[in-house]
Amino acid sequence: MSRKIYCLLASLVIFALVLIPSLHTPMLSDDYYYISIANLHDQIAHYREWSGRILTNMLSSYMMYYVPHALYETLTAIALTATICFIACIPNALMKNELNFHPLSALGLFALYWIANPSLGETTFWFVGAANYLWTTFYVSFFILTIALQKPKITWWKLPFALLLGFAAGCSNENTSIVTLLLTISFIIYKKNLSAIYPYLIGLIIGIGVLLLGPGTANRSLYFTDWHNLTMLGKIELQLFTRMPDSMSIFWQIYIVIVILAFLIGLNGSYSKKHIAFSAIFFVSAILCNAAFIASPFMPPRAYSGALFMILLSVSFLTSAVLDNKKTIYEYTGLSIAGIFILLYFIPSYYIMTNAILGSWNQEKIRLSMIHEQVSRGIKEITIPDLYMPKLIKSTDGYPVYKHPARNDFFHVNSINEEQTQFDYSSLNKQKTFVVNSSIYKEIMLDKVTFYTEHLYGSEKIILKLSGDINRELNDGKVIYVHLFMDNGKFVNKDTAMKAIFIDGSYYTYTNTTDIDFSKIKQIELGMYDAKTGAPFSKLVINI
Structure with missing residues (x-):
C-alpha cells in the first residue's frame, strides 16, 4: 500500500481512539455555565468581566447549546486527530514545502500527547477545557502549517482566510499566542517573505490584542490577591523555582524519546542540520510557553498544554529526520526501543482512562435520573453521589473538581449536594x-x-x-x-x-x-x- 493509505489508516486509528472516550464524557464543571451564555449579549459581558478568550468562549457556548453532544464531541475528536497530523506534517512543510507525514510519526506523537499530557481529562475530554486548550492548539498548528506551505505570493481571495486563521491563532490562549507571534516573526525574517505572510501576521496580532487587552482578563487577575502582593523579585522566584520545574518535569517521557532520537541522529552524520535546528527552536519555544506565565497569577497543569504542543513539534522534527532517511540496524533498534517505551505507558493509560470515562458516563445516567426524580417531587435541595474515577496513571488526568453553581439554574433547583463515593x-x-x-x-x-x-x-x-x-x-x-x-x-x-x-x-x-x-x-x-x-x-x- 502507498504511504497515503497508511497515513489515512493512522489518522483513523487516532480518531477512533479519541472518539470512544469523547462520546462518553458527561457535562462537567463550567459546561453548565457556558451553555447558559449562548447569546451575544452574555458573551460580550463575559468578555468584559472575566475572559479575553472570546473565540473559545463562543465556541464552547454555541456548540453545547445548538449542537448535539455526540456531534460536538466527534468534532473535538476530529480536531485532535487533525492537530496530531498537522504536527507530523510541519517538518516536511517547512523543509520541503510538501504536505505529507510518516504514519508512525503521527501514531507516536499521539501516544506521547496522551501519556505526557499535563491534564488529559481537562484539556481533551471536558468540553470547555478542550475548547480552551485542544481547539486552540488546533488553530495554532493549522496556522503554523499554513504559513509554512504559503507560496511567495498570496492570492487576493486567501486574504480573508489568512486574517481569520491568524486571528484564531492569536486569540487562542495567552502564553501560546505570544510564542506563536515570535515564531512567525522569526519565520518571516528567515524566509524574507513578508509580502506573503503579512495577512496572517496582521490577523495574529489582532487576535493577541483582543485576547490580552480584553477587560475581562484584567478583571479576573484581580481575584489573585496573593500573587499581586508579591514583589517582582518574588514573582520571578515563584516562576523560576516552583512553576517552571513543575511544568517542565511532567514531560519526562518525551525527554527520553528525544534522547533516543538524538542519539540515533548522532550516529549518522548525514541527517539535515535544519531538522536539528528546528527541533531546538521548538524545544526553546516550549520553555518560553511556560516562562510566559511569569505575567500570570495562575498556572494550573492544564495551562502547560501550549508547551506540550511545542515540545511535540520538537519531537516531530527529530522523528522526521530519522524516519525519512535510509535506516540501518541502529535506527531500527532505536526506534523499536522508543516505540516499546511509549507503548509501555500508553496501553495501560489508555485502558484505565477510557474505562474510567465510560464508568463516569454510566454514573452520570444514574445521577441525572436521581436529579429528575427529586425535581419531580418538588425537592429543591438535591442530593446525588459524586462522580467516582478510579486511580489513574497520573493524578492530574482526571476531570475538573469544581462544581459550577450554574448547574443549579440548569436544573431549576436551589442546590445540588454531591456525596463522596469510593467506588463505581x-x-x-x-x-x-x-x-x-x-x-x-x-x-x-x-x-x-x-x-x-x-x-x-x-x-x-x-x-x-x-x-x-x-x-x-x-x-x-x-x-x-x-x-x-x-x-x-x-x-x-x-x-x-x-x-x-x-x-x-x-x-x-x-x-x-x-x-x-x-x-x-x-x-x-x-x-x-x-x-x-x-x-x-x-x-x-x-x-x-
Whole structure:
C-alpha cells in the first residue's frame, strides 16, 4: 500500500481512539455555565468581566447549546486527530514545502500527547477545557502549517482566510499566542517573505490584542490577591523555582524519546542540520510557553498544554529526520526501543482512562435520573453521589473538581449536594453479587452483597446494598459486622460503620478488602451490633 493509505489508516486509528472516550464524557464543571451564555449579549459581558478568550468562549457556548453532544464531541475528536497530523506534517512543510507525514510519526506523537499530557481529562475530554486548550492548539498548528506551505505570493481571495486563521491563532490562549507571534516573526525574517505572510501576521496580532487587552482578563487577575502582593523579585522566584520545574518535569517521557532520537541522529552524520535546528527552536519555544506565565497569577497543569504542543513539534522534527532517511540496524533498534517505551505507558493509560470515562458516563445516567426524580417531587435541595474515577496513571488526568453553581439554574433547583463515593456504582451489576433480601436490623433489609474489584490496579471492597435508613442506626452507635471465613480456616474481621450513600433508591456502604483474595472466602457472616456493649442484634450467613 502507498504511504497515503497508511497515513489515512493512522489518522483513523487516532480518531477512533479519541472518539470512544469523547462520546462518553458527561457535562462537567463550567459546561453548565457556558451553555447558559449562548447569546451575544452574555458573551460580550463575559468578555468584559472575566475572559479575553472570546473565540473559545463562543465556541464552547454555541456548540453545547445548538449542537448535539455526540456531534460536538466527534468534532473535538476530529480536531485532535487533525492537530496530531498537522504536527507530523510541519517538518516536511517547512523543509520541503510538501504536505505529507510518516504514519508512525503521527501514531507516536499521539501516544506521547496522551501519556505526557499535563491534564488529559481537562484539556481533551471536558468540553470547555478542550475548547480552551485542544481547539486552540488546533488553530495554532493549522496556522503554523499554513504559513509554512504559503507560496511567495498570496492570492487576493486567501486574504480573508489568512486574517481569520491568524486571528484564531492569536486569540487562542495567552502564553501560546505570544510564542506563536515570535515564531512567525522569526519565520518571516528567515524566509524574507513578508509580502506573503503579512495577512496572517496582521490577523495574529489582532487576535493577541483582543485576547490580552480584553477587560475581562484584567478583571479576573484581580481575584489573585496573593500573587499581586508579591514583589517582582518574588514573582520571578515563584516562576523560576516552583512553576517552571513543575511544568517542565511532567514531560519526562518525551525527554527520553528525544534522547533516543538524538542519539540515533548522532550516529549518522548525514541527517539535515535544519531538522536539528528546528527541533531546538521548538524545544526553546516550549520553555518560553511556560516562562510566559511569569505575567500570570495562575498556572494550573492544564495551562502547560501550549508547551506540550511545542515540545511535540520538537519531537516531530527529530522523528522526521530519522524516519525519512535510509535506516540501518541502529535506527531500527532505536526506534523499536522508543516505540516499546511509549507503548509501555500508553496501553495501560489508555485502558484505565477510557474505562474510567465510560464508568463516569454510566454514573452520570444514574445521577441525572436521581436529579429528575427529586425535581419531580418538588425537592429543591438535591442530593446525588459524586462522580467516582478510579486511580489513574497520573493524578492530574482526571476531570475538573469544581462544581459550577450554574448547574443549579440548569436544573431549576436551589442546590445540588454531591456525596463522596469510593467506588463505581454504575458497575455493580457487573461484579460478583449475592442476593440476600433479609432483615439486618428491624425494618432495614440487606438486599445484596457485592465483591467489588477494580481491575489492573485499584481497590477491592465488599459493598452492601440496603433498604431503609441505615445511617440513622450507624449514627446511633450501631456497627455492621462483616466476618469472613477463609478456605484455610482463618477468620478475618471487616466490620464497618461507614456512612451509607443513597444511590438510585437504595443505600450503599462498604468495607475495604484490599488484603483479601475473594476467591478464598468460604463463608460470610453479617449483622449489626451495639458498638458500646458489643451485643449483636442479628446474624446472616452467606455460603460462597
